[in-house]
Amino acid sequence: MTAKIRTARMINKLLVTGAGLLAIAITVQAQVQTTTSTAQSGDATTQVKIDRGEIVYVSGNSVVIKTDDGALHHFNNVPDSVTVTVDGKQLNIHQVQPGMKVERQTITTSTPKMITTVKTVTGTVWQVMPPKSVILTMENGKNQQFTIPDGQKFTIDGQVVDAFGLKKGMKVSAQKVIEQPEVVVAQEIKRSGTLPPPPPAPKADVPILIVFVPAAPVPVEKAAAVLPKTGSYLPLAGFLGTLLVGLGLALKGVRVLSSR
Numbered sequence: 583m584t585a586k587i588r589t590a591r592m593i594n595k596l597l598v599t600g601a602g603l604l605a606i607a608i609t610v611q612a613q614v615q616t617t618t619s620t621a622q623s624g625d626a627t628t629q630v631k632i633d634r635g636e637i638v639y640v641s642g643n644s645v646v647i648k649t650d651d652g653a654l655h656h657f658n659n660v661p662d663s664v665t666v667t668v669d670g671k672q673l674n675i676h677q678v679q680p681g682m683k684v685e686r687q688t689i690t691t692s693t694p695k696m697i698t699t700v701k702t703v704t705g706t707v708w709q710v711m712p713p714k715s716v717i718l719t720m721e722n723g724k725n726q727q728f729t730i731p732d733g734q735k736f737t738i739d740g741q742v743v744d745a746f747g748l749k750k751g752m753k754v755s756a757q758k759v760i761e762q763p764e765v766v767v768a769q770e771i772k773r774s775g776t777l778p779p780p781p782p783a784p785k786a787d788v789p790i791l792i793v794f795v796p797a798a799p800v801p802v803e804k805a806a807a808v809l810p811k812t813g814s815y816l817p818l819a820g821f822l823g824t825l826l827v828g829l830g831l832a833l834k835g836v837r838v839l840s841s842r
Contacts, residue, residue, distance in 0.1 A: 615702045623763060624694035631688040637680050645675060647684065666775045673775070681778025689770040694763065701758040703728070712745035718754055 635655070639646035644658045665672040666684055678684075705718030708725055713734075717727050730745045738752060748754075 618699045620695050620697050622693060623696040626691055626693040629690045633686045635684055637678055637682045637684060640678055643675050666773045668775045668777060682775050684775040687772040691768045693766045695766050697762045697764060699760045704755045707748050707750050707752040707754055710748045716748060
């Protein structure tokens, strides 16, 4: 028969194979074999947290990152082993630069597991003090006393008996099985980033062409000749008189020549 005894907060299964089931209070650890196994007891759950920011300052192994909410975060003594994936390359703290956009993904995986610990004791009944205890002779020849829980039953040669059914000389193999659930949490951090945009290229030297446009000439009005107030028309009259006299002499000469 297989019996199970559970406490209010921890699952404790006490199995006895062959002779029966004992709750064991071991005074000496000799001849006790312990095995522990772990098995997944449920589906794993995954949570992903993403933090983004921009590197604003780097010096040695210290860096200051401004997150999207505007807060500044100082990270000192950053190990060289911490890297950021940028364009497929792994950059450490000495290779990052201000202006880089960085992103950190924290992947948390929670896996429920059951840890089972089995302690096995084998011996021969040397003395029984029913219903609370029994003394077994271990394989090394030493006697050890064990406590029997209330209401415990045993199977011996196909028959179910209680503590009062145990007799001296019976071969007993007792196991104490402890099952303890726990959640195993594992974290993985992935870091990536992008380089800041390159500075604008300097403008090429372009020759400056200067075109001189001559100004339009300003028209200048010529002032009419004005004779000085002291001038006189007598010279002009004399010139005209002389011209007329000469013209008259020329006409006279032409007549003379014509009359001949």
